[in-house]
Amino acid sequence: MSVRRLADASVQPEGFAFNRANAAWAKQAIKKYPQGREHSAVIPLLMRAQEQEGWVTKSAIEHVADMIGMPYIRALEVATFYTQFQLAPVGTRAHIQVCGTTPCMLRGSEELIDLCKKKIHPEPFHTNGSGTLSWEEVECQGACVNAPMVMIFKDAYEDLTPERLDEIIDAFEAGKGDSVKPGPQIDRVYSAPATGLTSLTDEAIVTGKHHASERVAAAPQKEGTSMPPSRAAKPKTFAMETAPGVKSPSPEKASRNGEKAASVSAPADDEAAADLTEPTVEGEARPRKHPDGKAGASAAPKGKSGKKDKGGAA
Ligand code: FES
Numbered sequence: 527m528s529v530r531r532l533a534d535a536s537v538q539p540e541g542f543a544f545n546r547a548n549a550a551w552a553k554q555a556i557k558k559y560p561q562g563r564e565h566s567a568v569i570p571l572l573m574r575a576q577e578q579e580g581w582v583t584k585s586a587i588e589h590v591a592d593m594i595g596m597p598y599i600r601a602l603e604v605a606t607f608y609t610q611f612q613l614a615p616v617g618t619r620a621h622i623q624v625c626g627t628t629p630c631m632l633r634g635s636e637e638l639i640d641l642c643k644k645k646i647h648p649e650p651f652h653t654n655g656s657g658t659l660s661w662e663e664v665e666c667q668g669a670c671v672n673a674p675m676v677m678i679f680k681d682a683y684e685d686l687t688p689e690r691l692d693e694i695i696d697a698f699e700a701g702k703g704d705s706v707k708p709g710p711q712i713d714r715v716y717s718a719p720a721t722g723l724t725s726l727t728d729e730a731i732v733t734g735k736h737h738a739s740e741r742v743a744a745a746p747q748k749e750g751t752s753m754p755p756s757r758a759a760k761p762k763t764f765a766m767e768t769a770p771g772v773k774s775p776s777p778e779k780a781s782r783n784g785e786k787a788a789s790v791s792a793p794a795d796d797e798a799a800a801d802l803t804e805p806t807v808e809g810e811a812r813p814r815k816h817p818d819g820k821a822g823a824s825a826a827p828k829g830k831s832g833k834k835d836k837g838g839a840a
Pocket of ligand 1: 626669670674675
């Protein structure tokens with residue numbers, strides 16, 4: 527875990543104020559939260575301050591804290607915790623965030639980092655001579671399928687080679703970052719296989735544009751075969767908790783008496799039945815084997831009295 531501190535006082539500007547558009551936006555953003563919960567707006571406001579200034583200054587943190595009535599220390603905690611906030615000046619034209627997590631590393635991110643070291647600055651978070659570019663290594667950005675990749679501002683540039691990243695950095699340095707198409711930098715659509723589709727190759731089937739009769743012809747069903755409804759997430763056992771008589775949640779939650787009246791009595795606990803396998807699930811009804819080798823009901827735990835416990839009957 528890296529140490530994150532505010533930038534040196536020598537680079538901190540004297541004050542901060544949102545510009546007119548951002549001030550109006552911030553006011554609306556705070557209103558999204560219920561009265562008394564304005565602190566919840568701290569992250570979007572800090573992000574907007576970063577978008578406006580390029581990084582999060584001490585005065586921006588304090589300004590945001592004042593806007594939402596939050597103690598400075600709380601806002602400072604947030605700003606210094608989340609790595610999305612840049613606490614020192616970054617490149618004015620591009621801050622290159624190179625993903626160095628395993629999939630990107632296996633696909634060549636180290637070469638991208640070497641390029642940044644050579645082209646921008648040997649150390650991350652340092653700007654180049656003209657202050658226009660900077661870089662850092664980040665963790666997975668969620669585009670692993672198209673590794674290796676970098677983020678610049680809010681856009682991802684994927685399927686990179688050092689040569690392509692070199693061109694992209696040059697474009698940003700020349701103030702032409704808008705001309706670079708984000709996403710895959712090779713001839714693939716989003717995250718589709720780079721070598722072409724291997725399945726779902728029939729566009730009409732994928733888009734559901736087949737005529738109904740064609741669909742039947744395309745996938746004839748064998749006579750006598752039918753697909754039973756899925757039993758997923760529908761356990762059927764003799765256990766009390768899943769008995770159909772026990773409805774939960776109860777429609778009557780407001781009053782205790784109402785809830786009681788609406789409830790169905792739970793079925794009587796039956797040790798023997800609880801320990802039986804469910805024939806429709808496991809194919810046969812037989813006592814379950816307990817780890818101690820004893821068969822189901824006879825292995826029920828005994829209470830202090832030495833008699834068998836009655837289980838969890840309410
Ligand atoms: S590992 Fe790089 S985007 Fe996920």
